[in-house]
Amino acid sequence: LMETIHYTSRWGTGARWGERPTDTGMSRLTLSDADKEARDWFVDTTRSLGCHITVDAIGNIFAVRPGKKEGPATFVGSHLDTQPTGGRYDGVLGVQAGIEMLRVLHENEIQTEYAVGVVNWTNEEGARFPVSMMGSGVWSGFFPLEDAYNLRSVIGNQATLREELERIGYLGQTPASYESMPMAAHFELHIEQGPALEAERRKIGVVQGVQAYNWFTVEIQGKDSHTGTTPLANRSDALLLASKFILHSHRIATKHSALVTTGILTALPGSTNTIPGLVRFTLDVRSPKNETVEAVAADLKRDFATLASGQDVGDLHAGGTAGRNEFKVSWTTDSATSATVFHEDCIRCVREATSDVFGDRTKELVRDISSGAGHDSVYASRRCPTTMIFIPCRDGVSHNPAEYSTPEDCALGTQVVLNSVLRYDKL
Amino acid sequence: LMETIHYTSRWGTGARWGERPTDTGMSRLTLSDADKEARDWFVDTTRSLGCHITVDAIGNIFAVRPGKKEGPATFVGSHLDTQPTGGRYDGVLGVQAGIEMLRVLHENEIQTEYAVGVVNWTNEEGARFPVSMMGSGVWSGFFPLEDAYNLRSVIGNQATLREELERIGYLGQTPASYESMPMAAHFELHIEQGPALEAERRKIGVVQGVQAYNWFTVEIQGKDSHTGTTPLANRSDALLLASKFILHSHRIATKHSALVTTGILTALPGSTNTIPGLVRFTLDVRSPKNETVEAVAADLKRDFATLASGQDVGDLHAGGTAGRNEFKVSWTTDSATSATVFHEDCIRCVREATSDVFGDRTKELVRDISSGAGHDSVYASRRCPTTMIFIPCRDGVSHNPAEYSTPEDCALGTQVVLNSVLRYDKL
Ligand SMILES: NC(=O)NCCC(=O)O
């Protein structure tokens, strides 16, 4: 397991964070050349372990190992794409655990009741093409195929997703749909990406659900003008207004105990001596409750309009001279994901699998948990029984090259996912 | 004059802002293909008007028309490069007025006492390579040639300035120095880029001097992490801190009656669901007084350090939860230009030239003025008697495609510059 994780990190190696040869992160943007190589390796490896391969119209790759009876396979799934400054575990571990499961079944010549499979979903990260869990979103019918095809890269060139699928040879023939590729169930092993398991010295989190999150793009149109000749009071400085918006988004997040983040900001025309007339930035809004995500977005829309008109909001008047304040502010909703509750049958299989592995120590080493990050299991759960298994990761750090889980924890998680699938297959 | 201004705008045409064929801005970044074409046109045209051409090691182009006696020429100079979203007048008018002067002398077979010339300075704008008035800065000995050569493009590719000079064929043999290319005087016609002349219905501003300005780059190193799993209190969000800095820079500017602007901001890694761990942004700080520019910079350095450590500054605590606040903040000074006072002899020539043109109405139509923007005349003035002539521009707008001056005002300014040069030549 660890050998394949580290071997395949040659495709898209990221920044170094430590001394050992494997102490580097990953930068394998979806549908890049590096992603193509990782995909090719996935296809070759799962084929050599006795699987049939299906690539669908959004580039999801399904590797299916036949069982005794006809019928939909029980899947282990996750993703091989990473953040631009990502680590070796987010997504990768889940796919590699599935391949490890195939290897164990293959080497031990185990026949399952029904087929089992491993799926590599396209563009889970939403980094290069800014919609997360996109491949599973299309498969589930919740995100339209055409919208996905038309997404443009926000990193490097501005190619469309469809062009990139074609370019790397992963625009498949099979319709991207749960109807063409039905699943009996979907299990996903993942690093927690938060600090809870490590802090409590637990080994496994049995994931109950995933919080809601919406992504928005806000665009501010002000007016380009000269930095040396335009008095503060005559300006419509789009970047100054964006700064107020970003600060204010944090206080609204605090008020609602929600999370709000701006990850991408572009200021144009981008010249030291021109006041930016156009700023575009993203907002990522999250909460366990759908209503809270909606309330945060509503507060922000209202207050951004007030700030854009040059009025204070609460005690936010930190901008010195307000300026001419002739702005147009527009909002786009890029994606919306409601809160997810996982399936009791799958959760029961995972609980039993942890007992298989930990015996007497199960209560001490295993806890229920919910997920702050989105995962392909969110959309899988819309179409088949689904759950997830979390293992600890150091300091809760993720979306960072230094993301790390111990080999022992990776192995324990993989053992739990194998036992969960075998139990579900029996069920 | 207007024909050549509009004819040469074919090289680097910018955004449309009105209905008429000439109602578009300019986007002629320094040392781009478009800049090469404008330079080639400048060389051909001035040669055809009887000039000798010298290109120096930083790409400044000097066109000199011999006079009766040997000795340094009196120059008219400005620049043909523009902002990415610039207009048709900033810089261009000054060079075209010089060419118009050459044409008048040539067609009327006028012999001047000494040589007269026109200079096109390299990279006045500092947009693509972020140091303004660079060619004149090197010529004057105030900006080191090697530092200029090593500047990297901040727009498009990251080529060095030296590479781009070579690529377009304008890396000249003559040393870039006032010693190799001495000037008797330097006159520059420019649009005001501010609202004063238009508001008072004046035709000419006799420029007394230029305010001081320094450019800085601030870099904030925080920590990349996951937007969905990192509590607000555990974040080191470099973009949130940058937002506080930008807001605060406006209140410090207000306190000192100075100008502060952020024109360029880059947030990395640039992914919707990764908290930016690295932000770089520019600060352009201006005031008529050198001490004020220094005081603003000192206040900002002090307060940025306080904000970075998670403490409030005054009533700026608008960030909601402060976060983990593990930041490194670094400052670079990219350029520093002290306040400039122009030469009394040149100013007298301009005053007399305005009397030539306006007669009785001089007092009503002409006023003294000082410049908020930097100009090549700032560095020229370090090495020879220098001044500038301003004409009104609509709404004071500049560094914007809709920058506009009337043909009448362009012609009046050009007449004043011609008379000023002839008077200085006699002097
Ligand atoms: N697990 C993970 O990092 N997925 C990316 C989608 C998200 O932003 O939560």
Ligand SMILES: NC(=O)NCCC(=O)O
């Ligand atoms: N005149 C002009 O816009 N020059 C650019 C240098 C500056 O930023 O003032």
